[in-house]
Amino acid sequence: MPPCANALLLSRVNDVAAVAAELKTLCREVRENEPLRRHVSFRIGGPADVLVLPRSADELRKIADWLFKHRIPFEIIGQGSNVLIADGGIRGVVVKIGKGLDRFTFKDTRLVAEAGTGLPHLARTAATKGLSGLEFAAGIPASLGGAVVMNAGAHGHAMSEVLREVRVLVPEGEQVLGPSELGFAYRTTVLQQRRAVLLEATMELTQSDPVTVRARTDEWLKHRSDTQPIGPPSSGCVFRNPPGDHAGRLIDVVGAKGLVVGDARVSEIHANYIVNVGEAKAADVVGLMHKVSGLVAEKFRVRLEPEIKLLGEFAQTTR
Ligand SMILES: Cc1cc2nc3c(=O)[nH]c(=O)nc-3n(C[C@H](O)[C@H](O)[C@H](O)COP(=O)(O)OP(=O)(O)OC[C@H]3O[C@@H](n4cnc5c(N)ncnc54)[C@H](O)[C@@H]3O)c2cc1C
CATH class of the missing domain: 3.90.78.10 (UDP-N-acetylenolpyruvoylglucosamine reductase, C-terminal domain)
Structure with a gap:
């Protein structure tokens, strides 16, 4: 980005109160100078100038639209379990995707879930239905969005194995991307380099039986608690x-x-x-x-x- 464009963005963000006021017209929960240590698993980090907590997909669409349109830089967090926030915090806007964006549905072996859904919750629910594919994920503290963006994995498995498509918000609008467009690799996807907000993901699981799927889930959870703090x-x-x-x-x-x-x-x-x-x-x-x-x-x-x-x-x- 040329330096003058950068300066323009910063001067816009400096007007924190105006940005917060605009965002409050789009979203019910907007906090100013919010300590981020409350929102991340490390319990470390200074405040966000503005923390926005969308409580529905519609709110998130409006927020993303506005931020893209006005070229306001922003960061996204899910459960904040893979981030280290600076002691001085984050200047500008942080969008936290969690509660309120956590609806999901199963249709046969297909699972469609919003980005804020807890990954362990999805894994446990799939297990009770005898659906295999997410056993590895039961102990990963993640939102679905964070897990897809990071291509989270464990026990030799990763999100890329079950993911079929994602719905994302980008400056050009709303897009549906398939696995070939996501550039899955070890703990990464192309979404880490793009200005993209993950809204929803579709996964394909395999029908098995609840006893087998639960047993594998429990075994891997035990291994985790034996080997990790x-x-x-x-x-x-x-x-x-x-x-x-x-x-x-x-x-x-x-x-x-x-x-x-x-x-x-x-x-x-x-x-x-x-x-x-x-x-x-x-x-x-x-x-x-x-x-x-x-x-x-x-x-x-x-x-x-x-x-x-x-x-x-x-x-x-x-x-
Ligand atoms: C105790 C512990 C155990 C862990 N074990 C594992 C493990 O076994 N395997 C593993 O892979 N990881 C593990 N992790 C790391 C972490 O849980 C994963 O990386 C997880 O995927 C992060 O999800 P999150 O929702 O917390 O994302 P965050 O940490 O909030 O964000 C991670 C990245 O994703 C981006 N992001 C988040 N949500 C969205 C969204 N909706 N749209 C666009 N971008 C988004 C953020 O901007 C950021 O770049 C562990 C962490 C802890 C604390």
């Missing part, structure tokens, strides 16, 4: 696995488990988790990420890339 706030795995290896293994081998910066600590249970053991700051987490990736680079000549999304103002080198 369940208690303290975190954002799950911090780094992407490098090709052919596991970030957790590399971090473990360099002896970084238990390493601490402020109240951020590398988990003793799973080395690729950083946990917030008190009042950790985003700067603590970033400092710890630097330490860990530095140790891994020194010993293995492997550069770890963050899996978590850093939102807000961070120094260039950390993003």
Whole structure:
């Protein structure tokens, strides 16, 4: 974007009160200067100038339309379980997609759900119907939208295996995209690079029987609680696995488990988790990420890339 266009956007966003006032005409729940730590699993981060909580697909359509039309930059969060919010918060608008955008329907083996639906809830409901395909997802704390955008996965499975199409809001309007247009790869889709709001997703499951599907779900949930820190706030795995290896293994081998910066600590249970053991700051987490990736680079000549999304103002080198 040319610098002058950028300056124009910023000057618009600086008028926070005017933006909030406009958004209040489109959406019932708009909060100014809202602390984002309340909305993310890490329990870290400063305020959003304006947090918008659409309570229906129609509200979300109107909000997205307005933001696109006025070229107002914005961030989206679902359950906020894969993000690290800067200590200074986020200038401009954040749209949180959850409650009110959580309707879903099954038609035979086909499941259509709104972006704010909890992924574990969908997985458990599918299991009770004996529908297989989402067992891996029962323990992933995600909204459906966040799970699709991240191509969330576990136990060798991922969203890409069940996803058939998504409905998205983009500056050009509303579009339906199929798997070939989504560029699914390990923990990513092209939606991460596009100005697109995921509204709804359609999944195709396989008919099996409830006993088998529930048993597999329970087995994988148990494995998760045996191998991952369940208690303290975190954002799950911090780094992407490098090709052919596991970030957790590399971090473990360099002896970084238990390493601490402020109240951020590398988990003793799973080395690729950083946990917030008190009042950790985003700067603590970033400092710890630097330490860990530095140790891994020194010993293995492997550069770890963050899996978590850093939102807000961070120094260039950390993003
Ligand atoms: C304890 C724990 C365990 C975890 N285990 C796993 C695991 O096993 N496997 C795994 O893959 N992940 C795991 N995660 C990470 C996280 O749960 C996933 O990445 C999840 O998909 C994030 O969903 P979310 O709704 O929280 O998205 P957020 O964290 O809110 O957002 C993630 C990204 O998606 C974008 N986004 C969210 N919703 C939308 C939307 N509707 N439209 C457009 N963009 C959107 C955001 O802008 C952001 O870039 C774990 C996290 C925790 C805390």
